[in-house]
Amino acid sequence: MLDKILYNTILCQTFSPCGKYLVAGNIYGQLAVFDLDRILNPVIELLTSDYNKPKQIHKIESGKQICSLITTDSFLIIGTINEITGWDWKAVTSGKWSKPAWTITIPVKSSMEQSDVNSLWLSEDEIKLFAGCGDNNIYAFNLEDGRLVTTYEGHSDYIHSIHGKSQQLISAGEDGLVLLWDERTGKSHSRLEPHANSKVSRPDIGKWVGAATLGDDWIVCGGGPRLSLWHLRSLDPVTAFDIADHGVHVAFFHDDCIVAGGASKHLYQLSYSGEVRVELPVSATTVYSAAMKTNPKVLAIAGSSSEIDLCTTFNYRDQVLHFR
Template identity: 35%
Template sequence: MFSEFILILYSLEAALAPAATDITKNPIYTFKASEDGSIYCLISTDTLIISASNGTISAWKWSDVLSRAGKVLWTITIPKRRPFFTPEVNSIYINSKADMASHLFAGCGDNNIYVYDIETGQEVHCLQGHTDYVHAVTKKNDNECVSASEDGTVRIWDYRTAGESTLVLQPYKHEICGGGPRMSAWYLRSLTMSATFDTPGACQQFIMFNEDTVISAGTEAFVNHWYMNGDCKSRVPCTPTSVFSVAINRESENNRVLCVAGSSATIDVCTNFGYKAFGLSFTMPD
């Protein structure tokens, strides 16, 4: 989460160059992304940067940003379904198919998942069923999405219909759960747990698949690399004591790095995923 309402752009190519200096690791462009609230999530497509904050989702063209002209392309406003309550947008993703309209999914603090047509900006569906705010929403396949909520459930939705979720996972009711929150992997067909990933004393706030491993991080100054059976492959120290996001640049083999961001003014850059190579300073504009 960014609390200064701005987005900051760095040049990985310049930061990774053999002759790189502290100056080449500084931001190359900053622009305001929110008027009245923190930025809770950020995604990128081939042509757009999309961020979300309190009640709004905004997009910019990459071509404009790279030419230092960060003008908002469009903004979607989440409806207020309760008086005096503006829902934060905690998670977004885009589902694009060549033969269908592109849809944007938003998991929000009012317990709902909203689906929008990107071309028109119109709401297509509102998926309701969670009883507390939605932490994350992501794609399962072209017709289904998955959401996770503070209510302790993971729900699978067929968004072609605006009805109830088709499947509900309730890990806290599973007979082998216990000892506090633990990250776990589940078989979707049988809805059974396949592995647990134990991090005593820390909750995992970010999870991603990377080839045949799982990467997670959370409320401690480590990035965890796991085998799929739940065994820990490695624990890599990082600068933030609480990690919010981990990202891998897959667009260029020469600039393939892992970046770690969280409760720190530094974004860690790992050229070899086993250690921090250097940091990008989250320098604020004057």
């Protein structure tokens, strides 16, 4: 029988609120829970050969792929296909895994329609949960009662990425658009089309945009088009990054640099002007997720592999975790 785990793909990761656990979700509906205390601060006398494997592996009842993860103080929130579920953190980490504490159903038009919840984002006050979906829409739900508050319509193909800051939302899609939205009204007020810009266009890879993130004054985005930095107010491109990738799936700001990865042998840390500060080798052939926390420092890198690279300095790989 074919061992599916050899062809594992990890699409998403998040940390527990206490920072002691890393959680990763894969395409087989499995959720791996890693005990970071045991991995990063081992007691040598008690160390076993499986120390870098999951403490728990849970299985989503539907078996649908886990597309996105996000956390609140109380819940691990999982985006799959056509639904979002919230799981009590105690159940996740203790192994008492049974049923979700709550479920939100994506408003698809028919039971036959499959809408992946590709990206999740929480409002800064943690009242609203945003979901970027495979039916081209972004949905905002009230976390108190699961009620659909707003539907953001503007993309013509499925959404890869959403991110928010200061009551603005940014989304990136397969249609090649990066849209800026007013979080309160649900209306798009600005748009970028990176594939239409000669500095960043890569027609051989495609027009899709896999990641877009808001900073205080900047937007970073990439996909088929090159990773690029844009001025938020003028929407002018400032830097086109020259990195060896065949598509970008991860891009975000950290301190005074940009972290980015995708179909490449490395995860990059870049200055705003384009200088490569760190070129970090990765286990995955394509990076789909890079989860970071800063106290204490941990960077977890995952993608088309059963291995997760763990870094505590952000400059080199300390450990390799095994999702198996």
